[in-house]
Amino acid sequence: MEDFREILNYLGPGDELHWDIALYLLFLLNVVVILTVPEGNALATFLCIMVLVFIFIDKTYAFGFMLDPGRWTPKQCHTEIFVGTYLIRAAMFIAPFSIAGFVREGKSRGPAILAGIGAVVYSFMRWFMDQRNITAPEITCFNTEVMLQSVGIILILAKIALRDRLLLGTINRRVPGTVLRQPAAHEIEI
Structure with missing residues (x-):
């Protein structure tokens, strides 16, 4: 229960306001995408929901709380070490581009492309600014x-x-x- 409260504390703006604003904008763009996806397109809806969950995980550093962070803090485990963080950030930009590619109606393509471009920029900048000089030999927080x-x-x-x-x-x-x-x-x- 204590971990859950700590996860919820990370939902608000934190120390790194620029990453928080970027994630809030990505969340908003993906909500627009999910609202403009035509009815009957279950795969696009599922991909949008998946991206929203991944944004929530990235914002709250949830991988650090879901796994045993070992000798690191949960935030450090999530942002610097765990390979799943890289994978969800890749999915955050692959899914909107996929939605833009296979949705037939044009009104959801624009927001999906914009969400994909925003996620690419966020993922690259997050890696470039925070993660490229990490010297941890592990790919996970545990053994x-x-x-x-x-x-x-x-x-x-x-x-x-x-x-x-x-x-x-x-x-x-x-x-x-x-x-x-x-x-x-x-x-x-x-």
């Missing part, structure tokens, strides 16, 4: 080796559990290499 081992074990267990259903990437014993699909009987030469 990277343990995380990679856990991901590896999950992938191995998923492969074992789905071996009959998932034929992509199976290794044929007689052919050195990976078979990307199950060949038909008439395609096999001996």
